[in-house]
Amino acid sequence: MKYLKRNIRSALIVLLGLFVILTVYFYYNLFLYSDRWFSDPNNTRVKVDMTNPSIIPGSISDRNGKVLVETRSYKNDNGALTYYRSYHKDSRYAAHVIGSKKYGIGAEALYVRYLLGYDNNLFERIYQKAFLDQEVGNDVILTIDMRLQKFISQAMGKSKGSVVLMNPNSGEILALVSQPSFNPSADNEDPADESLLNKASYGRFTPGSIMKVITAAAALESMENLNDYVVECKGSTEINGFIIKCYDGEAHGQVNLSRAMEVSCNAYFAQLSLDVGWKQLKKTAEKFGFNKDFLFSDIKTSKSELPINHKTDAEELAWSGIGQGKVLVTPLHMALVASAIANKGIMPEPRLIYGIQPRSGKIRLQGHSKLADATTPEIAQTLTNMMVNVVENGTGSRARTKGMLIAGKTGTAEVGSDKNPHAWFIGFAPADHPTLAIAVILENSGTGGSKAAPLAGSILREAARLGY
């Protein structure tokens, strides 16, 4: 039995390998998810008993220092202090950002680590326990600007949808609105189900023509002589035996890439996505963040999906290339796509926490970080030029604003024959030196050019007026 020793050695290696895999899995998963697990609403370890809190949760304010939620107290009949969370009346304009502990959403739930001071160092924690009557958490300063939140909420009115406005260079989210909304301070009212959903990060919508930006990026990356690539659009075009119509059956004639983007020609992009192929389209889209589980530290989000593979037939691929079919995206992700184009191809990680204000001492600023290299600076510049053209001459012309050059792309996402389409607009401004990136979706409201573009234009104008 000479093989015994050899086999014992292999068994040892196999079992040690199992332990190594276990350890790596253990630490890797905790590294990725431990913050999420900690702040999960089901984690009763960090639930606060407001009648007799051991730690007073800190406040939440916007980037200008306007306090949105804070802990207050009053003396009850027995003379004991009773604590409660007090919401500023404007907090309903940022309901999904501020969120609610009760429903486990938004900053109130997600940032408990800071609000309860679990991020403090040992000395601070011991000092508080030893010398303060009542331990206090840290204040969270958000990146949002309440003036913009209010402006956008009011501009959206009753229409359902979402707007994400961010700084494309730092990833700071200046405004994030989701409608319908709820009132965080009205604790007793039961909000309607849909109103609790943060559509900006969890809502998944058909993108429609804004997807053409990705298709164009894929073509620019992979095809030579794209300038000579011309398609004859007759309004309704038959490709490989199926028919793709342009909006309202409008015939665009001979179109090249720039012209096709300007008029949002479906025939052109359907043909283009077939020639680009599923592999390249998927590759580019994934560089732009499709099919990725984003694990941002400040905000939870759903995954945008582009489900194409070698089994996808030509029809499905063509539909995917113009943002119909099974493609689903979140508004936050679309704002990131706009940011990446604005920021020379570099996609920033979205930020909602501007900084943490401890009990005493300076604000701890949260850093910025790069999420991915979505595309090259050259392609980003080419896309920018085309998107400027869209707003100056094309479907996005109603976003045009005096004194500011806006780059954008409209989208009109068909969602069934009996419903109005979703109106989309993504873009950034000023086009030559972008400081703002935006994604707008208005559900079932009409075309992107007529509904979303004017709203986006006015938001960008207001943000510029405020100095962003």
Added chain:
Amino acid sequence: MSNKQYEILALTLRYWFVLLIIYIFAQCAAKTIRGIFSSKSVPRSTGNIPFILVLFSLTAFGLLSLQDPGGISIDTALLGVLVSAVILFQFYLLYYLFPGLDEVMLLSVDTLAVLGFIMLQRLTPELALKQVEWFAAGCAAMFLVMLAVPRIKSLGKLIYPLMAAGPAILFLVAFFGEESGGATSRIPIGPFSIQPAEFAKFIFIIVLAYSLNEEKTFRQKLPVYIFVIASVLGVVMQKDLGSALHYFIVFLFIYYISTNDLLLTIAAAGAGAIASFISYKIFAHVRVRVEAWKNPWADVGGKGWQVAQSLMAMGSGGLIGLGLGLGAPYIIPASRTDFIFAAICEEFGILVGGMVIGFYALILIRSMQKAFQARQPADMLLACGSAVSLSIQAFIIIGGVVKMIPLTGITLPFVSYGGSSMVVSLCILGIIQGISMKNEWLAHNMETEFDQDLDEMINDEGDEQR
């Protein structure tokens, strides 16, 4: 002591605890690595590890004794002293009595056991003393196993009764046992309720080692196959699928090592996979486990509750933990038994959690060394069968707790609460230590004195008992 004072103490002592465990682990690991790379055998030495371990146990129990704001809990403090005394007595008695004892392995086991005692004291103080008693009983059993193993050259005809006894116990339990936690695996005996599947595990390893220790034809091996199938079926009948998986994997390892028969091993593994799939289809609670593993967050309030709680506990703990007594590990279901690893991670931190895995790896490496050095096939198989059993058991349950594999409820050897598990795990350790002693004696060519030594020792043991 007021709550706040306790909190300050516990917060500060986190670093102390992590430091001590790192120190013990680093010392044990260094000795093990030196043992691997040096051609000569490393002279054994305890260093100061036993005292560091005692320091750890005393501070932890000391801290816990202050937890009640009403005053110092003398019971808790005394239990800390008792644990320290038991550990020191056990360690030094075995260390000086048996020259062949592997001290690093024993210290690793003691460290794991102490971690278990502390968590148990923190979770359910009433049970901590009981667990220490079981540990002491287990050590006595281990002592006997250590004496017996070097003497036994072959089981002879005794192997057939053992082959019958193992599965018989399991089937009896399956029909007459008490149900708890979905599995029918306990039998009440007087004030205790024991888990015979644990004891059958011990028989399983011994029977496999002594029946596969020489080359046999397929027909000669037939009783072994029947024994294995009957044992696994017996555990499946108890609906204890974690143990079934454990038995089966241990068999696969020992079978391959002893017969070198890759084809049949793979075929058996395939059959096992099919059987798992069938059990997935048949047993509803297996489907629940698999779903909870795939995505515990899909149904946090229901199916995913256990695993999600375990993940939240580990996520809350962070690198050095929330502090002993400052977390809420009691929220995790079965935190005393199956999920004790998550409870340790919550209060001692994931650094200590990683080192718990590390201690099992050290035990594995050192036992495989013993198997490697053994002279007789049966001894080799005994040592490596025991090592495989302990490692696979630890892997299955920790893997389930951290959501790497579907959760199957088995105990974490040496750490989880449970008398049967503790005693049997220590007996399995006793097998490895016994082989270690035998290797040492054979290496010194003292085969003649060897038997005399043993006789003396057995007499000593008798004196002690009187």
